[in-house]
Amino acid sequence: xxxxxxxxxxxxxxxxxLALNALYIFGDxxxxxxxxxxxxxxxxxxxxxxxxxxxxxxxxxxxxxxxLDGLSQTLSLAVLGLSIVVHFSRRYERAPFSSHxxxxxxxxxxLALCSIQNNRFLFGLLALIGMLWSGVATLGSDISGERxxxxxxxxxxxxxxxxxxxxxxxxxxxxxxGTTQLDEIRRMLTRPGFDPEALAAVxxxxxxxxxxxxxxxxxxxxxxxxxxxxxxxxxxxxxGIFAIAGLNVLLRWGxxxxxxPQIGGTSLxxxxxxxxxxxxxxxxxxxxxxxxxxxxxxxNLRQGFLTLLLTPLAQSLFLISFGQRVxxxxxxxxxxxxxxxxxLVMTAFIGLKLPQGSTLKNWLGLGRVNPFQVSILLLALxxxxxxxxxxxxxxxxxxxxxxxxxxxxxxxxxxxGGIYVARLGMLAFQKTTVKVHPPVFLTGREKxxxxxxxxxxxxxxxxxxxxxISLYEYGNFSVRHFFGDM
Amino acid sequence: xxxxxxxxxxxLTLLLVTTCALGLLIAQPIGASWVLVAGLVFLGVLFFxxxxxxxxxWITTLSVGAIYxxxxxxxxxxxxxxxxxxTAGAVFFFGFLYEHNSPSWSGKNLFSSAFAxxxxxxxxxxxxxxxxxxxxxxxxxxxxxxxxFALYELFIVFRDKGDYLSSSSISALRVGSxxxxxxxxxxxYMPSVIHMYPLNSISYLVPAMGLLLALASLAFSDVxxxxxxxxxxxxxxLLWAVLADEEYRLYAAILGAIAxxxxxxxxxxxxxxxxxxKSVYLKLSSWGFPGSFLFTAIVFILLPSQKPTVQxxxxxxxxxxxxxxxxxxxMPWPKEGGTAxxxxxxxxxxxxxxxxxxxxxxxxxxxxxxxxxxxGGV
Numbered sequence: 001x002x003x004x005x006x007x008x009x010x011x012x013x014x015x016x017x018l019a020l021n022a023l024y025i026f027g028d029x030x031x032x033x034x035x036x037x038x039x040x041x042x043x044x045x046x047x048x049x050x051x052x053x054x055x056x057x058x059x060x061x062x063x064x065x066x067x068l069d070g071l072s073q074t075l076s077l078a079v080l081g082l083s084i085v086v087h088f089s090r091r092y093e094r095a096p097f098s099s100h101x102x103x104x105x106x107x108x109x110x111l112a113l114c115s116i117q118n119n120r121f122l123f124g125l126l127a128l129i130g131m132l133w134s135g136v137a138t139l140g141s142d143i144s145g146e147r148x149x150x151x152x153x154x155x156x157x158x159x160x161x162x163x164x165x166x167x168x169x170x171x172x173x174x175x176x177x178g179t180t181q182l183d184e185i186r187r188m189l190t191r192p193g194f195d196p197e198a199l200a201a202v203x204x205x206x207x208x209x210x211x212x213x214x215x216x217x218x219x220x221x222x223x224x225x226x227x228x229x230x231x232x233x234x235x236x237x238x239x240g241i242f243a244i245a246g247l248n249v250l251l252r253w254g255x256x257x258x259x260x261p262q263i264g265g266t267s268l269x270x271x272x273x274x275x276x277x278x279x280x281x282x283x284x285x286x287x288x289x290x291x292x293x294x295x296x297x298x299x300n301l302r303q304g305f306l307t308l309l310l311t312p313l314a315q316s317l318f319l320i321s322f323g324q325r326v327x328x329x330x331x332x333x334x335x336x337x338x339x340x341x342x343x344l345v346m347t348a349f350i351g352l353k354l355p356q357g358s359t360l361k362n363w364l365g366l367g368r369v370n371p372f373q374v375s376i377l378l379l380a381l382x383x384x385x386x387x388x389x390x391x392x393x394x395x396x397x398x399x400x401x402x403x404x405x406x407x408x409x410x411x412x413x414x415x416x417g418g419i420y421v422a423r424l425g426m427l428a429f430q431k432t433t434v435k436v437h438p439p440v441f442l443t444g445r446e447k448x449x450x451x452x453x454x455x456x457x458x459x460x461x462x463x464x465x466x467x468x469i470s471l472y473e474y475g476n477f478s479v480r481h482f483f484g485d486m
Numbered sequence: 487x488x489x490x491x492x493x494x495x496x497x498l499t500l501l502l503v504t505t506c507a508l509g510l511l512i513a514q515p516i517g518a519s520w521v522l523v524a525g526l527v528f529l530g531v532l533f534f535x536x537x538x539x540x541x542x543x544w545i546t547t548l549s550v551g552a553i554y555x556x557x558x559x560x561x562x563x564x565x566x567x568x569x570x571x572x573t574a575g576a577v578f579f580f581g582f583l584y585e586h587n588s589p590s591w592s593g594k595n596l597f598s599s600a601f602a603x604x605x606x607x608x609x610x611x612x613x614x615x616x617x618x619x620x621x622x623x624x625x626x627x628x629x630x631x632x633x634x635f636a637l638y639e640l641f642i643v644f645r646d647k648g649d650y651l652s653s654s655s656i657s658a659l660r661v662g663s664x665x666x667x668x669x670x671x672x673x674x675y676m677p678s679v680i681h682m683y684p685l686n687s688i689s690y691l692v693p694a695m696g697l698l699l700a701l702a703s704l705a706f707s708d709v710x711x712x713x714x715x716x717x718x719x720x721x722x723x724l725l726w727a728v729l730a731d732e733e734y735r736l737y738a739a740i741l742g743a744i745a746x747x748x749x750x751x752x753x754x755x756x757x758x759x760x761x762x763x764k765s766v767y768l769k770l771s772s773w774g775f776p777g778s779f780l781f782t783a784i785v786f787i788l789l790p791s792q793k794p795t796v797q798x799x800x801x802x803x804x805x806x807x808x809x810x811x812x813x814x815x816x817m818p819w820p821k822e823g824g825t826a827x828x829x830x831x832x833x834x835x836x837x838x839x840x841x842x843x844x845x846x847x848x849x850x851x852x853x854x855x856x857x858x859x860x861x862g863g864v
Contacts, residue, residue, distance in 0.1 A: 389575020422601035430593035
């Protein structure tokens with residue numbers, strides 16, 4: 001297989017965008033079904049194409065600066081999987097199928113893949129900015145009037161901020177290393193003589209960009225209130241895609257570039273004066289503490305759930321930040337299960353048909369009216385927090401095995417997040433003085449769609465070894481590349 | 487006397503049987519015996535569930551299946567961390583099952599929620615694997631987790647309508663699961679530090695807690711709340727039996743775990759009056775009164791021992807059960823009305839308590855038989 005084969009999924013997505021454009025220009029305005037089917041087919045095809053790339057030889061670099069290894073492969077699959085779930089959920093949400101919304105969402109997925117598989121700061125940053133703009137515009141496509149204008153304006157201004165930071169980052173890289181290619185920079189860093197202040201500035205900017213794109217608190221200003229007004233499927237889906245892309249920035253641009261495998265290949269050691277692993281750990285620790293505190297004080301359900309959903313990635317980032325080979329596979333495994341969690345929360349919340357701006361008052365007694373949807377939502381939130389028997393508990397367990405007192409932060413995160421889920425569970429089945437919404441009856445197909453995701457999540461938790469082992473040592477899914485034994 | 491099977495019952499039975507078969511396939515020989523015990527508990531409770539509580543909705547049915555799958559997975563795990571994590575999964579599903587099936591309550595106190603002990607259990611068991619803890623610290627966390635599981639229903643019993651699930655099939659599953667987890671942990675993973683000072687005081691602490699629960703139950707005239715204290719105490723009793731570290735006491739406790747779970751499911755203590763002899767027999771049987779399956783299990787576990795800790799513990803437990811029985815005798819039982827409905831399952835239940843009692847008595851006389859069966863695996 002030619003190395004150009006690596007860009008086949010991106011090419012498929014690009015053709016899909018062109019096809020949707022063609023349908024938009026030449027097709028019937030009322031024919032939403034055709035464009036929906038085209039988008040679904042393109043996403044499924046790209047997912048299958050990406051899946052087959054595990055057979056390509058390990059660590060392939062293209063002249064254009066794309067990279068393929070276990071991390072980029074797994075994260076790309078996670079992005080494509082999540083976009084497929086979003087796409088099918090929109091049908092159940094009965095959200096309007098605006099053509100420009102579909103084109104923008106597909107563009108966002110394409111740019112997310114480009115940013116994940118990129119081997120250069122420069123092109124990676126361009127992809128991220130494009131992803132940010134198309135992502136915000138996707139969310140804005142669900143809104144109308146003045147809110148839409150404000151949302152898009154906010155997105156553009158955020159993009160400009162990233163352009164400024166990214167320009168400084170690239171200038172510093174050019175002046176310090178003469179290139180923005182990540183593997184070259186990593187190779188150069190093994191030799192002494194670089195200005196420690198310039199290195200520190202590059203590292204800080206990388207962490208800022210990664211955490212901001214990821215959306216973890218306190219870096220979550222990129223969104224504004226746009227997610228509050230858009231459709232639920234786009235809100236969750238775009239949050240997930242950005243979180244995965246941000247995680248990639250922190251791991252690829254940060255951890256991978258500024259560390260190297262120790263002798264024996266079981267752990268990573270820093271290459272710069274500032275330990276990148278420790279920086280990432282501090283960021284993830286702050287996020288792990290802030291996420292549950294924010295959700296416990298948030299009455300708005302949508303905002304609470306969207307913040308809570310970042311927990312698996314923050315836990316994963318925390319575990320990976322210890323730079324140990326054994327825990328790396330578990331951390332990346334959590335990203336895969338995160339896709340199912342996002343999908344479940346998305347579909348179950350859609351199934352409840354709660355109005356926008358719903359608070360805990362609307363939640364009270366809802367479990368008695370819509371037990372199926374509420375049960376699935378509660379279990380998915382439990383999985384997001386990291387409770388057993390789901391895969392997240394393995395992440396918590398692996399983190400606690402590390403001989404460091406900072407690991408208790410993840411325990412506090414699970415405890416506080418668990419309190420939130422327990423409170424939701426308690427309130428869902430209680431007496432209510434507020435007029436509850438009428439029950440929402442699900443069709444048999446919808447129930448099967450919901451239940452199949454839940455069963456998959458449950459089995460990923462109890463039969464965790466296949467997932468873990470494949471990420472640990474199998475072909476291009478493995479994390480061995482990080483630890484230098486290729 | 488026809489057997490009425492609906493779709494949910496059939497699905498749950500198939501789930502339990504299939505999971506049990508899979509568990510037997512993947513388990514080590516000793517683990518296979520435990521998988522069988524868990525299967526007996528769950529299938530037995532499903533059999534005696536004449537009120538259809540376990541199949542009242544698809545959510546309940548699938549949750550019971552998930553609990554059993556998590557429990558079987560725990561019993562077949564090769565490491566203690568895996569065992570505890572999978573058990574925590576089962577306990578999480580219990581929290582969900584209790585909240586989903588209990589009537590609405592005020593919901594003002596998070597500690598009265600069934601999710602509270604589930605969360606506490608998870609935090610304790612996941613912390614025990616932390617590298618920063620010494621073996622003694624991990625052992626304390628393990629035992630704290632077991633205690634939380636044993637005291638599970640005390641969290642919810644004090645809320646309004648908290649007595650609703652007392653003596654229900656869900657409660658029976660909880661009692662049985664807790665018994666199996668306690669005994670499996672004690673016989674397989676119990677750390678050696680537990681027999682060293684000061685951790686060995688747990689052997690005194692557990693019977694003392696049982697006695698306290700018995701005394702506390704006297705304060706309730708409500709039979710259902712009082713029964714929660716009894717079942718909680720029963721789980722502590724099994725924990726004490728495994729702490730004794732004597733082989734025959736462990737075997738007896740395994741039978742006690744099955745008998746305890748079945749008795750809770752059979753009892754149906756909120757139906758029937760004193761006029762109905764069979765109903766009274768089953769009710770008393772669920773309190774471990776003479777002549778019942780449970781009573782023989784008590785006697786079997788309280789066999790004489792040479793260890794001073796066990797001797798003292800046996801004495802405290804004997805006083806504990808006498809206190810519970812005294813409380814039952816002075817409790818105002820309904821004298822008329824509310825005749826229990828007697829289906830074929832309840833007839834079988836009466837027969838099982840009688841035959842089971844004789845069977846246990848036989849095992850007491852021929853203890854080698856049980857050892858041969860258990861020691862040989864399956």
